[in-house]
Amino acid sequence: MIEAGQSGAPDHTPHVSIVIPCFDRLALLERTITACLCQVVDAGVSWEIIIADNHPARLARSLVATFHSDIPLRHVEAGERNIAAARNMGIQAAHGAFIAFVDDDEAPEPNWLMAHYRCLLRTGADASFGAVYPIFERGTPPSWDPQGRYYTTDFGLPPDTRIDPLKWFPPRPRGVSTANVMLRRSSCLAQSKPFDEEFGRTGGEDTMLLLRLARDGRHFVWCPDAPVIEFNESGRQNFRYMCRRVQRSSRHSAEVRVAISQHKIITRMNIYFIALAQMSAFGILWMLRRKPSDMLQICKATGKLGFARLEFIPE
Secondary structure: OEEOOOOOOOOOOOOEEEEEEEOOOHHHHHHHHHHHHOOEEOOOOOEEEEEEEOOOOOOHHHHHHOOOOOOOEEEEEOOOOOHHHHHHHHHHHOOOOEEEEEOOOEEEOOOHHHHHHHHHHHHOOOEEEOOEEEEEOOOOOOOOOOOOHHHOEOOOOOOOOEEOOOOOOOOOOOOOOOOEEEEEHHHHOOOOOOOOHHHOOOOOHHHHHHHHHHHOOOOEEEOOOOOEEEEEOHHHHOHHHHHHHHHHHHHHHHHHHHHHOOOHHHHHHHHHHHHHHHHHHHHHHHHHHOOHHHHHHHHHHHHHOOOOOOOOOOO
């Protein structure tokens, strides 16, 4: 094994590129970069880190300049307030055959990069997804979610289990995103702009790409050995925030499913049927027991029905 900063890669072309889109959360970005530079990487595997700066004032430039490492760490000017454009420009600047995405409020565990890389080599899959575990600015989860369930992404599946995000039944975890993922460039990111920039100011660009890839038969797998730790600022611990978040995410998923379907009317009707059943069941449960989890299921249903606003949610 080699640590960040040590030599050992005979090839100057990186095998893996880490792309971190960012806007203005510099303290959190510093945490993310530090964690990425602390990756424990196999000898012979070369890698790099790309900071795709989406702020018009290029706030991350001076921060990136403070890091000194033998691992290539590059700042890229990546448009203005468009997360899809930031992702696309990060990919264009990256040289790796595999692209790992991590958000600027996340800190990967030391074995994160190699866990994803080995998983894709071992399985031949096109993308591997890992868990996201929360920590909280206030020190503890909010009272309405004492276990931090709604801030955690952990499918609880065995390693290398195939994920099909387009299958409704049987019910199983399927909510994939780019919060913690490694993608094979040749099969997933070959287009000049794989992320749809029409979604750049609302979010949902990763949902569009990943569900389109799933529709086209790409192979997705679960990689439990590649977790990241997400920092949740106090504004995210508000129940109203979470209601808006799950509602918006549900609408993104529904709209994308319709957009990529060959039978749009049938797909839309299926989504409405599922939403109405979900709303009815959890509406009754909400009236009986007033659990926050029931209300969040109602929010998911209303999102499927199109009642969520597609916009950034203030935190």
